[in-house]
Amino acid sequence: MTAGEIVKAVEGTLLAGDPETVIEHICIDSREAREGSLFIPIIGEKVDAHKFIAQVLDNGAAGVFMSHGDVTDPDKVHILVDDTVKAMGRLAAWYRRMFDMPIIGITGSVGKTSTKEMINAALETGFRTMKTAGNQNSQIGVPLTLFRMEQGQEMAVIEMGISEYGEMDNLVRFVEPDVAVVTNIGEAHLAQFGKMENTMKEKLKITSHFTEKNRVFLNGDDPLLRQAAASMKCPVVLFGTEPGCDYRAENIHIEDGKNCFTLIYPEGREEVVIRQLGHHNVLNALVAIAVAKHFGIEPSKAKEGLSKYEGLPMRQQINHLSHGIKVIDDTYNASPASVKSGINVLHQLDNPGRKITVLADILELGDMSWQRHYDLGMEVAESGIDMVVTVGQEMKALAKAIVDSGKGIPVCSFDSNDAASQWLIGNIQDGDAVLVKGSRGMHEEEVVKALRERFANKAES
Known part of the structure; x- marks a missing residue:
């Protein structure tokens, strides 16, 4: 694409640079900018990437979008747009039609x-x-x-x-x-x-x-x-x-x-x-x-x-550890439905020991969060799981439901991944299978990492 074509596609204004400049690469990460790149600075909650414009142009980028600020290099393409994210969408739509x-x-x-x-x-x-x-x-x-x-x-x-x-x-x-x-x-x-x-x-x-x-x-x-x-x-x-x-x-x-x-x-x-x-x-x-x-x-x-097809990391990836221990890394994200599917996979594992679930908070459930966690706990209690470990404040509702169900399933609740990991390391037995799952913001991969490191002498994924 040429800079001139891009200006027209995004309804922007060319502030500087040659409209015949050829753009070969689009990036939003300043570290990925290279010769022929158009850098699109995103205004995030903490960082306004406009502050990297001078840097990416010095490093060889061909041009930039900008919604505010001054031209930093009159020889490079500067395209003024109303909103960099919206302009990127307009450019993508135009490009797709090619x-x-x-x-x-x-x-x-x-x-x-x-x-x-x-x-x-x-x-x-x-x-x-x-x-x-x-x-x-x-x-x-x-x-x-x-x-x-x-x-x-x-x-x-x-x-x-x-x-x-x-x-x-x-x-x-x-x-x-x-x-x-x-x-x-x-x-x-x-x-x-x-x-x-x-x-x-x-x-x-x-x-x-x-x-x-x-x-x-x-x-x-x-x-x-x-x-x-x-x-x-x-x-x-x-x-x-x-x-x-x-x-x-x-x-x-x-x-x-x-x-x-x-x-x-x-x-x-x-x-x-x-x-x-x-x-x-x-x-x-x-x-x-x-x-x-x-x-x-x-x-x-x-x-x-x-x-x-072999599957994706952190999405029900089965880790075969020492002592016959199996850990299902399903830590990419979580919802009530995906927790139930994870438990379904746990039950399908052929292991001689217990079936243990490690569940961390499910985020973005709004005002219904406590009730959704509690209801899910009642379903988990009916699933035939041998033990439940929870991490986080919201999961305490699920833990309460496990107790209230009267099924007699042992449940341990922790406020941090580190505390849960240490407890698991001290209590996992030979042949146990463990499902680890939680919302992305809970970083449950930390629990998987701790288990892999502790029982890693024969680990394979």
Whole structure:
């Protein structure tokens, strides 16, 4: 792109520099700026990255966006915009339209990243794909993802996450997905949306521009999404285990430590094996196969890509430690639904010892936080877990529910990861399996690290 094209795309003003300057790279991290880069300074809660403008230009960057301040190098491109984040979104939308390739947009309350990875694994068996790196699914992350589109790619799989009203409208404007996937509607971000019906309404805006030419894939096991399917204005494909799902899993079982199931789909059936445990990963595999079939890849081929997929760090990653101890690192994030899926995976582990859960606060549940934690505790008490360890103030509600349930499950509560880790190190027994989970802000990876270091003489992941 030239600076002049960018100015026009973002409705900005060129304050300095040559409009014919070629921009080859977009970055928001000053450390990533290089020759040919356009640096976009983000104004954060603590740092205004405009203060790095002079530095990145000295280091060779070709130009910058700026919403305030003075030109620091008259020979370099300076583009004045109203808001750097909004301008980046406008530029991403303009850039996306340069490519005539199908884009699969993925949203949902939980499981977006793992679903994205599995869809990509299935599509890679037939196409050259581009996917969201990590979980760059925000108002900033999605534009950065779109800037990675390039000639030679045939398809893009893009994660689209929201936590506030109006955000999906922006993401749809940037991405313009051709196909949409909605994983589920859960209790994530209730502080912002108030109730799950509002969450669903916002998530389904991913299809706001869809016509009969587009298609949406909905989780048929999710009551809210199944109900919404009847009123969609575009073709709907349901995936799940319930009757009536277009892509349905039957005979789900564990074999040699792997998830196995029979896929029933309109044209036939297929035996599928994936490495990831848990019911939710069966659903991920179903929609991955369904999306691949939509683009002409037969399930018999798509399942080969899924069988090779190894999963993501901090997302139900199973660590085999010494003394037969197994630790499930599910510390990336948490919601009530994902805690239950983590416990499901814990129960699927073949270990001779106890099943122990280490649960830290689930954040962003708003005024309902205490009640949601308490209700989840009642469900955990019914799950057959042998011991519960909690970290944080909110999880004390879950601990109370465990006690109130009368199930006799031992529960220990701690205020810090360090205290919980020390207790676990002193109380874990040979053959125990431990699930460690909490919201990102609780940093439960610290607990996993402590266990790995203590029982690491034969550790392997």
